[in-house]
Amino acid sequence: MERLCRFERTSEKCMTAVRQDGWELAHVPEEVKTPEMCRLALDNSADLAYENLELLHYVPFPDICLEYIKANNGCGDVELPEVLSALAPGVIDSRIADYAIEQDGRCLGVLPAHLQTVERAEKAVKEAGTEALAGEKVRAELKTEGLYRKCAEHSWMSFALLPKAERSPEICLLAAKLYPQETAKRPDLIPESVKNGCNVYSLCKMMEARTGEKFTYQQMTDFYNGKPLNVRRMEMPDGVQKDKAVKFDKEKQEFSFSAIRQERKRGLRM
Structure with missing residues (x-):
């Protein structure tokens, strides 16, 4: 096929060549390629475990690429982000993007920018x-405080891998x-x-030391933002406050400090 002039590479000749060797697809003109021809080429490439991804680059049909990715996911040593990187520009569509993200979050940085949605x-x-946000090509506007907080929720190691600048007091x-x-x-x-x-982190450490109690993340964020917190006792420089509602400015x-409000219980009349 490589020795033929472009106008000589007819559909019939290309199909015959691909039947003999799937790698002949690399020399098939784009306008001659069909889904059937690409499936045949991949089947004849002896590349069912992603050992060589170059041939996949010559497949212009998203459906065929997705079929091939699904059929070979988990086979061989090549990881999914690398597989996506091998696809031709413009081939990755929303279906490939959704499947890839569900299988391996690191694929986010390989997706075209318009497919990198919130x-x-x-x-x-x-x-x-x-690791999903670590890629250089991940859109900067996606790297928000809220998303980094979700990273911390994912696992301890995920928190440990956060960039130092993104380890906010809340996180x-x-x-x-x-x-x-x-x-x-x-x-x-x-x-x-x-x-x-x-900040909310140091405030929590102080409150737990002065009260001897443990507080949840939500209790402390609410307290830091002005919501009163009921405490049994709290040590202060000028003495101990007992059974108080404490508020932080x-x-x-x-x-x-203020007295804890007691709600009256109304009895039911018989």
Whole structure:
């Protein structure tokens, strides 16, 4: 096929060549290729385990590529992001994108920019954690505080892999609550600015030390944002406050106390 002039590469000759050797597809003009010819080429390529992905680059039909990817997923040593990288430009469509993300979240960075949606990014992070956002080609606007928080929720290792600049006080507090043993062993993963600043992470450490209680992530984020928190006792520099509703003003960095409101229970008349 390579020795023939382009106008001599007819459909019949191309089909005959592909039957003999699937790699002849590389020399078939685009306008001559058909789904049947591409299936035949892949079947005759002896490449059912992704040992060589070059032939897949010459298949212009998304349906055929998706069939081949599904049939060979998990076979051989080549991982799915590399398989997607081998496809010809413009071949990856929404169906390939959805399947790839469900199988391996790291595929997010291989998708064309217009297919990197918020929904797919969330699915990618759910599957692969921080590794889903690590690719250089992942859209920058997808790398939000909320999505990095989902990375921390994925696993301890996913939190550990977060870029240092993305370990916000909220995310560090979440990790401390989800993985207390691991964060205790690796205090170096908490940035010094988080440990020493006035933020929800340091506030939680202070409140637990002064009250002797343990608080949830949601309790502390609500408290940091102004919602009163009922405590049995809390040690303060000027004495101990008992059975109080404490409120924190993050602007003034001050505590205020008030009596816990008692709700009256109304009896039912017989």
